[in-house]
Structure formats: structure tokens, C-alpha cells
Amino acid sequence: MGTTNLNKNDLQNWVLMKEGNEGAFNALMRKYFNQLLNYGYKFVKDEDFVKDCVQEVFIEVWKRREKLSVPDSVKAYLLSSVRKKVVRENFRQNSDKEEIDLEKTDFLVELSSEWALIQEETESQINDKINQILQELPKRQREVIYLQYYQNISRDEIAQTMDINAQSVSNLLQSAFKTFREKWVRISTILIYFWIC
């Protein structure tokens, strides 16, 4: 994983935060809070609940700042904390219901309605197709695609986040691209896009 400037900033902020620097903590929160909200929402469709979970992850980070190590990737560390937190707390709150099994959970992607409304017809056709294909992707393929493109993180970071090895991430991404391309060609008779791996 190449260390980009962004990652360097993260690590600097993390180190400062560990020393009790409030500005650095605030900077990390501003940078990641919304991204983490969106990720959590993929597992549990309850914005308030997910917000509480993300908040709690930051509370724990701040409380335990002195004891925390410096992660390879701050973003992957936070994503994976939120992932675990959402699942655990959802189980705790709904102890009468079944626990979300990460292996079984649908990684939900729904049609973005705002988007569909605003767009002109051709764009909405494209939108529908993308939506349909994403829906049809197996959930773990969908999750790697989401992490790779929406969260814009590296394969190593995806591996850390999902707690699987890097090779599995590559395999999942390969299958996802393949499935996406095949489905796209199948359902588009007019427009053909090339997906670059």
C-alpha cells in the first residue's frame, strides 16, 4: 500500500490525537464521520442507530487514545470498527431477533430515489441498469465494490476492513468485475461501456 499524502495526514492526526490534541481528533471526525455513516447504513437501515454507533466508535477512540496503536490505515481501522459495532449493537438491541450474521447479511444497495427523479431519461436508464446489476451482485462482491469505489480505499485496506486476506479481496473484486461486465453487456443493447480492472 503506497502511503499517499492523505494517509500521512491521517497518521499525523492520529499521533497528535493520541497525545490529546483535540483539533486532530476533530479533524479525523470531520473527515470520516459521514463516510462511516454511509458504510454503517449498508448493514442496518436506521440512520439514528448508525449515527449512535459511529459516535460510540469515536467516543472509544478518544477514551482509549493513549492505549491505541497507530494503525496502518486510519480509515480501514475506523471502517472495520464501525462494521463490528453496528453488528454487535444491533444484536444487543434486538436480542429477541437473530443476530446479523456478517456472512449472511445482505449488503443492501437500494435505488437512490433522488437521483432517479432528477435525471433525464437516458441517464435514468443507465441508473436503473447500474442499480439492477449492483442488486444482483452477491453481497460480498457488492461490499468490495462499495469499499473500493465509494470509500475509495486500497485492497489492503479492504482486507483489513472486512477482516479477510488481500488475496480474497482480489478474488472478490475480479469476480465482481466479471459479473458486472457480463450483466452490463447482457442488459444493454445500445450502450456498451468498458470496465477497466
Add this chain to the structure above:
Amino acid sequence: LENKELSVESLLKDESFRSWVIDQNAEAAIYWNQKATENEDFRKNITFAKSFLLNLQEKTTNISDNEINRISQEIIQQNEESKLRFWKNPVFRVAASVAFLACLGYFSYTFINKNQGSQIELATTSNQKNILKENQTNEIENVVLEDGSVVTLYPQSSIEYPSHFDAKSREVYLSGKAFFDIKRNPEQPFWVHTKKLSTQVLGTSFLVNAVKENTKVEVKTGKVSVYLHDDVKQEFKNQKAGVVLLPNQQVTLENDENRLVKTIVEQPLQVVELPKENFIFDEVPLKNVLKTIEKAYGLSITFDENKIENCFLTANLGAESLYEKLDLICKITHSSYEVVDAQIIVYSKGCN
């Protein structure tokens, strides 16, 4: 970004492109909308990449930077003050946080000393040796109870509790003002007794507030149930005798009448922090406006749906308090409202 690099893949990784789609950055929007008109391939790739990201995003779950700043300040302060989870952080509903304010006037100061009767009562119910903590300093003090619940005691306040809680209930006696962070345990309900009121913790987190002669219990989030102290003595824990309080509701004790009156707190706060945009209404049916407010404040609003059928509202109510919002809405839609039994009732003559 070079033109030749305008592939879907490179767009998806481009910071400016991402800030347009994900953060709705206005500058980036101008740039990319312009770019899309340059040639057909650009337009297709931009359309595809944008749609792809939005479909992955699925829904804008973003909250404002201001709110993030507020939360971060809260976390920092909370941690410094006492490592307590404050009521604004109803995070996992394992702990019930109570702020309990009981200014009982002149008598309260001397209550613990003079009113031996109540102390004995508590002692006999728990059959345990009681511990009395008085805060005579000018700073708040933390008291950790046996069950892990934490009581933050304000200056000039005192709390009495058994060294070991009864198996069936946890009961403490408070004089003055205190903040409770209570470990939830339905098997062993938590009771806070003051001279006149007894409050039972029913779950999650909440703020209870009683001031001056009119003892008052105020709930921010969560749920408590409040009883007249005398009722609790007579019909111990008879559910019928109590008043259940939900967020933004309060109960006051009318001294002369010796009864509990349930109303809405003076400054209701949003229970569900909705984004400000949700309060920008453009020709929105009044019914939907009221539903939005109902959701945000967790208060019940009653109205005649048929009457307000033709009422529409165009207004920006993002900054106003609940009552300011209601005043404005009523002014615009020629209606009126009143608060009855912690409910808001909107009266309308209808709109043409």
C-alpha cells in the same frame, strides 16, 4: 485530470469528481457539468461514474459539519468531565443516564438532618446499612454505586444509598441535584426518591429536572416514570399512580394541589436531529409539515386532517424553536394551537 484519462475508473478515483458527486461541491459541479458537454464519450463516462457512485451511496446519510463539530466537542467534554455518558449520547441504551435536580427549597437543606423518618424508611426497605454522601465542595463529585451506576453529585447536594442493593430494586434518596448514569437492569429497577417525588428509571437515557418550589421532572430522551412520594409509600410501586414521561415532556408538582401535571418542557429539543433542510418547506401540505415536527420532537400533534387538507406551507423553519415554528405555521395557515396534557393540538378553519 487529462482528457484522455477520463475513463470511468479514473473518474471514480478523482477527488474533484468525488467531491462533486458525494459532497455536492458547487465548484466541482460547474467543472464537471462543463466537462460533460465537451464530448459524447466524456458525457457517457461522467454519467456512468456519477450514477455508479450514487447507487453505491444509495442515500445521503451525511450530517452537517456543524453537527460533527458539536458531537466531537461533546465527546471531548464528556470525557473530561467525568467519563460519563451524558444524556445526549443515548448510545447503546445499556446505561440510563439521569440528571436529577431537586431544589427543595429551605426544607431540603435540612432535610437529611431533620427528616429522620424518611431515612429510616429507606433503611428498613433495604435492610442494609446506608451510606450518606454529601457534597460540600464547590465542584461536582462522582459517587460510584455497587452496581456500577455513577452518580454525579452537584454542590450542596447529598445522596443516601445502601451499601448493598436489595435484590428486587435499587433505591437511592436524593436531596439537591444530581446526574445519574444508571446501568440498566430490568430485574432490579432503579428508583430515585426525593422528598416529594419518586422517579423510576424505565430505560435508555433521560434528564430529570426539578427546580424551586415547583418540583419538576424533565425528560430529554428515554423514559422515566414519576410518582408522588406519598403514593409510592402507600401503594408501593403501583404503576397506576405514576406518570410516564417521554422525551420533551415534563411533570411539575403543583404544591397546593399535590398532584402531578404533565406538560411539554419549556425549550423542547429535537429528539431526532433532522437536517435543517428537512425544515425548508416549499408548498408542502400542512399535514406533512406537522408530521415532520412530530417526528423531530417526539411529541404528539393532533389535528383534523380534513380541515387542513388544502393548507400548504412555504417556509424555512430550520432555525426556530418548536414554539416559534408552531407560531409561524399557525400565522401562515390561519390556525391556532394549544398544549394539552403534553400534546399539541392544532385548530384550523381550513384554507382556500
